[in-house]
Amino acid sequence: DVVFTDPAAYKQSLAKVYAGLAIGGQSSGDGNSDISGIDGGFSQYIRMYFNLQELPTDEAVIGWNDGTIQTLHFQNWTSQSEFINAMFNRVYFQVSMANEFLRQTTDDLLATRGVTDAMKADIKQYRAEVRFLRALSYWHGLDMFGSIPLVPETNPIGTDAPGQPAGGKQDVFNYIESELLAVEPDLGKPKTMEYARVDQASAWMLLAKLYLNAETYIGAEKYTESLTYLNKIIASNAYTLDPVYGNLFLADNHKSPEIIFPVAFDGTYTKTYGGTTFLAHAAVGGDKMKPSDYGIDGGWAGLRVTANIVNLFAPADGRGNFYTDGQSKDIPSTPNTSFNQGYAHPKFQNVSSTGAPGSNTTFADTDFPMFRLGDVYLMYAEAVLRGGSGGDAGTALGYVNQLRVRAYGNTNGNLQASDLTLSFIIDERGRELSWECHRRTDLVRFGLLTVSDNSDPRAIWPWKGGESAAGKQTQAFRNVFPIPSAALTANTKLKQNDGY
Amino acid sequence: QSKVVTGKVTSAEDGASLPGVNILEKGTSNGTVTDSNGQYSISVTDNATLIFSFIGYKSQEVIVGSQSAVNLTLQVDVTSLSEVVVVGYGQQEKKDVTGVVATVDSKSFNKGAIVSPDMLMTGKVAGVQISPSDGQPGSGSSIRIRGGTSINASNEPLYVVDGIPVVSDGTAAGRNPLNFINTNDIETFTVLKDASAAAIYGSRAANGVILITTKRGKSGTPTLSYDGFVSVGTVAKKYDVFNADQFRSIVTYYAPQNLKYMGNPEAADVADRAYDTNWQNQIFQTAVGQSHNLSLSGGTDKTNYRISLGHLQQDGIIKTSYTKKTNIGVNFSQLALDDALKIDVNVKGAVTEDFYSADVIGAAISYDPSHPVYDAKSPFGGYYEYYDSIGGKRVPKVNSPNNPVSSLMQSQDVGSVLRSLGNLQLDYKVKVVPGLRFNVNLGYDVTRGQRKQFLPSTLKAENSPDTGKVVIQNPYKNSMLFEGYINYTRDLKSIKSKVDVTGGYSWQSFYAENHGYTATQLSTNIYGYNNPGVARKTIPFDPLSTTAIPSLGENRLISFFGRVNYAYDERFLLTVNLRRDGSTRFGPNNKWGTFPSAAVGWRIANENFMQNQNIFSDLKLRAGYGITGNQDIGNFRYLGTYTPSDPQANYQFGSAYYTTIRPSGYDTNLQWEQTASSNIGLDFGVLQGRLSGSIEVYQKNTDKLLFTRAVAPGANLTNTILTNIGKVQNKGIELTLDAVAISTTNLTWNVGFNAAYNTNKITQLDGNNDPDFPGYAAGDNISGGVGNKVEILRVGQPVNAFYVFEHKTGPDGKPVNDNLGAEDKTNMYVDQNNDGIINEKDLRPFHRPAPRVLMGLTSQLNYKNFDLSFTLRANLGNYVYNNVASNSTFQRAGDAFRPLNLITNSLRANYYTPQYFSDFYVENASFLRMDNLTLGYSVKQISKANIRVYATVQNAFVITKYSGLDPEVSVSGIDNNLYPRARTFVFGVHIGL
Structure with missing residues (x-):
């Protein structure tokens, strides 16, 4: 409590809840890690989110031997995977930071501390942002782990934590929805906040995502609700497509007009081995790629894509940023054998739009676009195609073609109305949003992550299943990750997900 | 006649x-x-x-x-029954001791060039394992007395030097905090092993107590003595790696694309492009050392004094590393007030300096032998290094290995520590009440150190993006002690009883801090670490924001203690101890802990029925039980604290970067870890005392284990929390034998033997004993991958059991090979759960790092003026994970950045991809080592001078099946490029006047 005698502590505490997404600990390079049992940078939130959202899919393989990391792509992970455990712990670290912030900023406490009215108004907004961030992590938890415990901030520290709610995923869904609706009025109007702080558009986007995936989560169609909030974002006119697609992933992407909610990184002040530092370094390797071309001091020879993703791109599609020299498209040996198998995909880079390297060649300046307008357009089209009302196919086609024009530099890639199908959408999401941590969620929504009911060949990619370069289907229970065994042990009220 | x-x-x-x-x-x-x-x-x-x-x-x-x-x-008989032994807060005649107390005195210390005091008693005491962390000169040791009791709190014993409990955890500025004690000043080590002996030290005694007593003056004519030696250390064993030609064929076979990196492509003459550098020869040196000690002692019947001066200098066998220390010690004692008051003053001071060589063993093994050491065109200090040409400039090739010689010779890293410890002890006998005395002890222990590191910009690793680095740390610690006790001793002949009652109070404070800064982007290298002002960037590090919470702040311990010794008829003995400790490390509900113990003894030899036998000269049966505690966990763990972020770990809002503050997790109910131990022992002497010894059987049950367990998701502010949960059990048997094998005028031969067997088991880890929970990954991270651990904490298993796959053996008797990275591990590993896939569910506990059996054999043979002594020591049942070998697979030749050499031992398994979790790398590291062998010759009485010259070989030989350099790899059980131990030859002289 002594800490809060300094009014600056409220914003510093707020900054910690945000920083929980950006850096693994309290010192440079993720030292003094927020979670223990795993290296701070290794387990950084966005890095874990990437590992769990991308490695199990056709979008990424990794060349390393760290613990059980290969089981992610092989889809043979278990509840003992330290990566799954780390993601789970990052989610609940965010929850506990948010809860502590809310406990420390109750009206009663603020009154006893003699906080000024102006400060109280700020804190009211902080509380809304913190509740948004907590809802965001709960949504990540719902998406990746299914039914997860909801911990009320009224629970004192160290008391028993609840197990999963009685109503399961439905309760988690309802809670996230109600929280977002509750904080919406207290959040800033779109684009009125300081950079990197959330505003109403972030809450709308999260609601839209929650509704778009409602069928996955609760077996109910909420495409109309999704469109409602997507329309609010579009109607705010606060965001426009970045004229240059690639600039969205460069060191000066804070200037991009397209990003709705970034996780901010900085090579000087926010030094992490996770986030975009990881994405920029791990994508570079081999003899031919020059790290200096990407604003980094060296490649980590980790991430590549499978041929499935490469094959999605027409040659004229400018989004197909693959490095092929010295690389083979196929991955005949296991992904950890050689970086040269599979094309490199240096999408995230630490150079600016003018080609200047970032402020530090080890740690990237590039921000991570958690939510951006391009995604809004594709979600809009998908929600319309899935029967949501509040949008129309013509508008959807227009939005999609805006993305196509940007990708091709001309109208050659434009679609006809008849081309706009759900099958097109999943492929277009692969092209537009590759490596932006959407793929696993998307494949689950399209029924392609594990098994495919209609034998869609897109449900097979190299090394899926872990047995061969050809890949094979896996069991449907892997559409969610297991609750980590450490959490089950620590809280016997928790139930393991089916199949694990 | x-x-x-x-x-x-x-x-x-x-x-x-x-x-x-x-x-x-x-x-x-x-x-x-x-x-x-x-x-x-x-x-x-x-x-x-x-x-x-x-x-x-x-x-x-x-x-x-x-x-x-x-x-x-x-000759003085060290095993003599009338010997007085030092116990906590006083002394006791050995015959009256009921606890397990072992004494090693200066006559039986290990010989040789010994820097670290604890090495003097290695192998001398049953059940005491002393493992040096590595072979650095003066390196610290881990000591385990009867196995470790704790998992997350310390397992080191409490050290008490001349009555002052000292802080033995290190500072950033020195290798071993105990090095401040001059080994020549030590008179005895007394090890309090069981609870009945150690409980007087209460909450700090769960891992045993080591009392160190320094030498004092004796009444009589002044004695001046000089002890000195020179030593020469050599590398006992090197890794066998491939030479340049062999390595070239390996690269040709496995990774021909990497051949272009071999040799020195810069050399003008093609013939010069091929080298065959033995990198290990480049980093090792012959380690020279010397030591000089002068002491003067003497006194009268009222006064005595001892003054000693010592200087020691010892190079390490890796170039640049050394340790130096200069000691001064003064002991003075005076009787006053008609001999009623005894005043004792002790002051010890030492300046130690340690030069840390860069960590180059791994690089010396793996650096491509086809490269030269030097390269005239190199911008990296003239050393050959991998580089990229950018704009005609050589910039370091990132992720390529660094030239070990360059790292070694260009970096400077030196720590110096000034430590002083002293006390004033007043002992007042109340003459009107015979047997009553008061004792007051005031002590201090101050450590001030500085660690200075300088990495010039010409070092490849520092060349970009930050150019050069200076790191300065200033650790400081102090501890103050006030103790007082009352002792009453009475011999009640009428009821054949003797009582000895002690009651006292103790207050001790511990303060520690460490501040300093890191300076980078040096504009010049010429000032070394002396002028960090030339840096363009200086980052002060605030210890509050680092993990060094235990090293900042103060903690205090307030204690009341008491002891009753009662003896009846020289036959029945009873000892009761009680200590009540209050510690600032625990919250209001748990500040105080009570630590009782009781022991009984039966001196069978004094029974009437024993008077007519002549087999036993001594026979005593002892039994004891007690509870001791452990609080070695750092400060403030029960309180919510906030940790601010570093300037480089801030978060951006708008265009400003905000410091963040993080609330830390805590457990308000944190409390003492408690170890209940029981011991049954038998002391015996046969053959008129020529063979004596003891047998001990013990069990230690640790409860309320201080353990970092997983937190129920969202229940605290972190995912793991230090709390009191779990139980560990240690059980064992110890045997100690001392024999006077031969005793004649010209020839005496004394042999001491000890053996101990200890098993250790986790009996509970969490509140719930979920059979499906495999346990917590444990131990140090291995090298290879990030965060890979090969040990586990699991209920029913020893602490830190290895946790690995069972490797199948092929028809050729070798482990089944992976055939160049094919993923089907079912060929290689046993599918323990028969689910058709090999994953972490198929790992299984497999042996453990801690030895099951410890043995020590000491022999001292005197023939006329010659003396010959040796110490042999064996550990059995200890296993080591050979991380050097597990890292050395042929994939390294095809490393994406540059080819890396391998140890020739890689041919044993022929793996291409590393198999970090294979049990193939968990090796039996049982060993027999001759710690020292000494031959001396005493030239007696040359004009009243006693002169003895001697020669010693330290680490004379090791017999082991372990395939790495040295089977003794510190308590972690993971062998990863440790600084190797030297074989040292010592020539010394003692002159006494």
Whole structure:
């Protein structure tokens, strides 16, 4: 409590809840890690989110031997995977930071501390942002782990934590929805906040995502609700497509007009081995790629894509940023054998739009676009195609073609109305949003992550299943990750997900 | 026929005459005793043999023959029953001791060039494992007394130096905090092993207590002595790696694309492009050392004093590393107030300096031998390094290995520590109440250190993006002690009883801090670490924001303690101890802990029915039980604290970067870890005490284990929390034997043997014993991958059992190979759960790092003026994970950045991809080591000077099946490029005047 005698502590505490997404600990390079049992940078939130959202899919393989990391792509992970455990712990670290912030900023406490009215108004907004961030992590938890415990901030520290709610995923869904609706009025109007702080558009986007995936989560169609909030974002006119697609992933992407909610990184002040530092370094390797071309001091020879993703791109599609020299498209040996198998995909880079390297060649300046307008357009089209009302196919086609024009530099890639199908959408999401941590969620929504009911060949990619370069289907229970065994042990009220 | 034999009996210890020595003609009842000058005269028959015996000394037999004068020097008997042993807050006669107390005195210390005090007693005490962390000069050790009791709190014993409990955890500025003690000043180590002996130290005694007593002056003429040696250390064993030609064929076979990186492509002459550098030869050196010690001691019946000066310098066997220390010690004691008041003053001070060589063993093994050491065109200090050409400039090739010689020779890293410890002890005997005395002890222990590191910009690793680095740290610690106790001793002859009651109070504070800064982007290298002001960037590090919470701040311990010793009829003994400790490390509900113990002893030898036997000269049965605690966890763990972020770990809002503050997790109910231990022991002496020893059986149950467990998701502010949960059990047997194998005038041979067996088991880890929960990954991260651990904490298993796959053996007797990275591991590993896939569910606990059996054998042989002694030591049942070998697979030749060399041992398994979790790398590291072998010659009495010269070989040999360099790899059980241990030859001289 002594800490809060300094009014600056409220914003510093707020900054910690945000920083929980950006850096693994309290010192440079993720030292003094927020979670223990795993290296701070290794387990950084966005890095874990990437590992769990991308490695199990056709979008990424990794060349390393760290613990059980290969089981992610092989889809043979278990509840003992330290990566799954780390993601789970990052989610609940965010929850506990948010809860502590809310406990420390109750009206009663603020009154006893003699906080000024102006400060109280700020804190009211902080509380809304913190509740948004907590809802965001709960949504990540719902998406990746299914039914997860909801911990009320009224629970004192160290008391028993609840197990999963009685109503399961439905309760988690309802809670996230109600929280977002509750904080919406207290959040800033779109684009009125300081950079990197959330505003109403972030809450709308999260609601839209929650509704778009409602069928996955609760077996109910909420495409109309999704469109409602997507329309609010579009109607705010606060965001426009970045004229240059690639600039969205460069060191000066804070200037991009397209990003709705970034996780901010900085090579000087926010030094992490996770986030975009990881994405920029791990994508570079081999003899031919020059790290200096990407604003980094060296490649980590980790991430590549499978041929499935490469094959999605027409040659004229400018989004197909693959490095092929010295690389083979196929991955005949296991992904950890050689970086040269599979094309490199240096999408995230630490150079600016003018080609200047970032402020530090080890740690990237590039921000991570958690939510951006391009995604809004594709979600809009998908929600319309899935029967949501509040949008129309013509508008959807227009939005999609805006993305196509940007990708091709001309109208050659434009679609006809008849081309706009759900099958097109999943492929277009692969092209537009590759490596932006959407793929696993998307494949689950399209029924392609594990098994495919209609034998869609897109449900097979190299090394899926872990047995061969050809890949094979896996069991449907892997559409969610297991609750980590450490959490089950620590809280016997928790139930393991089916199949694990 | 008879004749008169006369002579004088003196003590071997200090040459003083011994009055009251019994002299008996063997086989007769004819005898006499020496007078007050040690003189005697006895009339004996021809061919008589005289037996000289005196309490506290070894009996000796002398064949008189034709001599008419027999002058004799009696050797002190260290195993003697009347020996007084130091116990917590006082002394006790050994015969009255009921706890497990082992003493090692200076006569039986290990010989050689020993920097670290604890190495003096390695192998001497049953059940005490002393593992040096590595072979650096003066490196610290881990000590385990009867196995570790804790998992997350410390397992090190408490050290008490001349009555002052000292902080033995290190600082950033020195290798071993105990090095401040001059090894030449130590008189005895006393190890309190069981709870009944150690409980007087309460909450800090769960891992045993080591009392260190330093030498004092003795009344008599002043004695000046000099002890000195020179030592030469050599590398005992090197890794066998491939030479350049062999390595070239490996690269050709596995990774021909990497051939272009071999050799020195910069050399003008093609012939110069091929080198065959033995990198290990480039980093090792012959380690020279020297030590000089002067001491002056003397006194009167009222006063005595001892002053010592010492200087030691010891190079390491890796270039640049060394340790130096200069000690001064003063002990002064004075009787005053008509001998009622004894004043003792001790002051010890030392300056130690440690030069840390860069960590280059791994690089020396793996660096491509086809490269030269130097490269005239290199911008990296003239050393060959991998680089990229950018704009005509050489910039470091990122992720490529660094030239080990360059790292070694260009970096500077030196720590210096000034430590002083002293106390004033007043002991006042109340004359009107015989047996009553008051004792007050005031002590201090101050450590001030500085660690200075300088990495010039010409080092490849520092060349970009930050150019050069200076790191300065200034650790500081102090501890203040106030203790007082009252002791009352009474011999109640009427009821055949003796009582000895002590009650006291103790207050001790511990303060520690460490501040400093890191300076980068140096504009010049010329100032080394002396002028970080030339840096363009300086980052002060605030210890509050680092993980060093235990090293900042203060903690205090307030204690009340008491002890009752009761003896009835010299036969029945009872000891009861009680200590109540209050610690600032725990919250209001748990500040105080109570630590009781009780022990009983039965001196069977003094029973009537034992008087008519002559097998046992001593027989004593002991049993004890007690509770001790452990609080070694750092401060503030029960409180919510906030941790601010570093300037480089801030978060951006708008265009500003905000410091973040993180609330830390805590457990308000944190409390003492408690170890309940019971011990049954038997002391015996047979053959008139020529063979004596003891057998101990013990069990230690640790409860409320301080353990970092997983937190229920969202229940705290972190995912793991230090709390009291879990139980560990240690059980064992110890045997100690001391034998006077031969004792004649010219030849004496003493042999000491000890053996201990200990098993350790986790009996509970969490509140719930979920059978499906495999346990917590544990141990140090191995090298290879990030965060890979190969040990586990699991209920029913020993602490840190290895946790690995069972590797299948092929028809050729070798482990099944992976065939160049094919993923189907079912060929290689046993599918323990038969689910058709190999994953972490198929890992299984497999052996453990801690030895099951510890043995030590000490031999001292004296023949006339020659003496020969050695210490042999064995650990059995200890396993080591050979991380050097598990990292050395052929994939390294095809490393994406540059080819890396391998140890030739890689051919044993022929793996291409590393198999970090294979049990193939968990090797039996049982060993037998000759710690030291010494031959000495005493040139006695040259103009009153005692002179002895000696030669010692340390680490003379090791017999082991372990395939790495050295089977003793610190308690972690993971062998990863440790600084190797030297084989050292020492030549020394002792001169006493």
